[in-house]
Amino acid sequence: MKILEKKHPLAIRWFHWINFPILAVMVWSGLLIYWANPVYRIGLGKHTLLKMTVAEKTYEKANLAFRLAEGLSWHFFFMWFFAINGILYVLYTIFSGEWRYLVPDRRSWKEAILVALHDLHLRKEAPPQRKYNAAQRISYTAIVVMGLGSLMTGLAIYKPVQFGWLTFLFGGYPMARFFHFWITVGYVVFFAVHIAQVIKTGWNNFRAMVIGYEVHEVGHE
Amino acid sequence: MSDEEQEQDIIIADEEALRRAIAENDANVDRDVRRYSRRGFVTLGVGAVAAYGAWKFLKLAKREGDVPWPLRRGLETNERLSEGYFRTARLSRTFPRSAVTNARINGGEGLTANYDPEHWRLGIEGIAGQPPATLTLGDIQSFPRREMTTELRCIEGWSIIVHWAGARLADLMAKFPPPPGTQYVAMESPGRGYYVGLDMLSCMHPQTLLAYELNGAPLSWQHGAPLRLAMPVKYGYKQIKRIATIRYTNVRPPDFWADRGYDWYAGH
Numbered sequence: 016m017k018i019l020e021k022k023h024p025l026a027i028r029w030f031h032w033i034n035f036p037i038l039a040v041m042v043w044s045g046l047l048i049y050w051a052n053p054v055y056r057i058g059l060g061k062h063t064l065l066k067m068t069v070a071e072k073t074y075e076k077a078n079l080a081f082r083l084a085e086g087l088s089w090h091f092f093f094m095w096f097f098a099i100n101g102i103l104y105v106l107y108t109i110f111s112g113e114w115r116y117l118v119p120d121r122r123s124w125k126e127a128i129l130v131a132l133h134d135l136h137l138r139k140e141a142p143p144q145r146k147y148n149a150a151q152r153i154s155y156t157a158i159v160v161m162g163l164g165s166l167m168t169g170l171a172i173y174k175p176v177q178f179g180w181l182t183f184l185f186g187g188y189p190m191a192r193f194f195h196f197w198i199t200v201g202y203v204v205f206f207a208v209h210i211a212q213v214i215k216t217g218w219n220n221f222r223a224m225v226i227g228y229e230v231h232e233v234g235h236e
Numbered sequence: 237m238s239d240e241e242q243e244q245d246i247i248i249a250d251e252e253a254l255r256r257a258i259a260e261n262d263a264n265v266d267r268d269v270r271r272y273s274r275r276g277f278v279t280l281g282v283g284a285v286a287a288y289g290a291w292k293f294l295k296l297a298k299r300e301g302d303v304p305w306p307l308r309r310g311l312e313t314n315e316r317l318s319e320g321y322f323r324t325a326r327l328s329r330t331f332p333r334s335a336v337t338n339a340r341i342n343g344g345e346g347l348t349a350n351y352d353p354e355h356w357r358l359g360i361e362g363i364a365g366q367p368p369a370t371l372t373l374g375d376i377q378s379f380p381r382r383e384m385t386t387e388l389r390c391i392e393g394w395s396i397i398v399h400w401a402g403a404r405l406a407d408l409m410a411k412f413p414p415p416p417g418t419q420y421v422a423m424e425s426p427g428r429g430y431y432v433g434l435d436m437l438s439c440m441h442p443q444t445l446l447a448y449e450l451n452g453a454p455l456s457w458q459h460g461a462p463l464r465l466a467m468p469v470k471y472g473y474k475q476i477k478r479i480a481t482i483r484y485t486n487v488r489p490p491d492f493w494a495d496r497g498y499d500w501y502a503g504h
Contacts, residue, residue, distance in 0.1 A: 084497030
């Protein structure tokens with residue numbers, strides 16, 4: 016027998032789908048800004064594994080070159096929408112009690128490893144879960160902490176004198192920019208894994224993020 | 237019909253009723269899902285179209301200072317908030333002199349036109365109740381000498397640590413005061429090759445210097461000899477090199493990079 020199960024409240028669906036294009040604009044405009052000083056790398060000491068940049072020609076082909084001013088004007092416009100949507104989302108989860116499904120608890124850390132093993136087909140059973148499994152709880156909480164991190168490091172490089180205490184807290188201006196960049200790389204990684212997981216989990220799950228309900232088969236032999 | 241047969245019939249009838257009930261329930265669920273899906277996906281579609289429309293609108297909007305006008309309004313709104321929050325008592329972090337890094341040369345706009353070091357003078361215009369003043373480098377060096385080691389942050393994303401020596405702009409402005417309530421200060425290089433517009437509050441900041449020395453030596457030609465602005469409360473592009481004219485005004489002065497798509501305020 017099929018039953019309809021309410022999964023995502025309307026508010027959360029709105030926050031999610033509003034955040035998606037806003038964050039996309041922030042990452043895109045961030046790339047336009049990063050082009051002007053693309054200095055970061057993965058490596059240790061003198062050894063560089065991966066430079067976080069591409070050839071100037073590639074920037075030009077991707078239409079990301081010589082657009083610093085444009086990038087800044089988009090970034091400093093959409094930052095407000097990113098911040099407001101994010102703050103409202105957090106307030107909503109607090110006051111609706113939804114945070115209980117989202118914040119990891121004592122067991123989540125161990126369970127997340129079991130979830131990962133299950134997802135990688137190394138373990139048959141997935142641990143029991145409520146709305147979100149342990150790995151989701153950790154990811155969806157981490158992404159909110161990263162959002163806060165983006166806002167704080169962003170403010171630290173946007174106003175390093177008037178909010179000098181914040182800049183100092185992040186270890187100075189160059190370090191704040193460093194963190195701001197790597198958090199963004201984190202979003203890109205999150206996005207790739209998120210999309211892969213959504214595809215793997217299937218239509219019923221995806222549709223729930225649009226319509227709020229999931230269909231389940233119960234008690235039917 | 238035996239009792240046994242009758243019981244069998246009831247069970248079959250029950251099973252059929254149950255099947256029918258389940259089928260009806262499932263049909264109801266399917267119908268609800270279709271209804272919710274229609275509403276959900278239509279809303280998502282309308283949202284996507286609206287987002288695309290907003291994107292196109294922002295890209296194609298009439299440009300103001302080489303930026304679509306809504307984004308220019310955004311920069312100006314940020315400016316009002318920043319100015320409201322700005323306090324001259326908040327200082328840019330200072331560093332030990334040993335922290336000084338290589339002074340990068342970035343941008344030569346305004347450095348080539350009409351410059352004759354022998355005849356260089358600083359003009360100050362718009363002084364309250366006085367004609368314009370003309371100062372030599374010696375005049376500026378007669379003001380108390382201030383030194384500081386601060387961070388110079390470029391809009392491109394890099395930053396360097398520089399040791400400056402110069403006169404406080406606020407000290408000069410005390411001797412050559414603007415009319416009360418003056419909002420802006422305009423500065424230009426010789427022949428107006430480069431020009432910046434500054435808000436009065438940032439000019440009054442104690443770390444805003446008319447600098448004549450960089451890292452312990454007189455300014456080089458590329459760093460804006462003989463006199464440039466050192467102003468850690470602004471991005472580098474506001475820290476004009478080779479200042480020829482300072483003018484007090486209530487008309488928002490044009491700004492070289494703000495005319496080319498950048499923020500006019502550019503304040504830290």
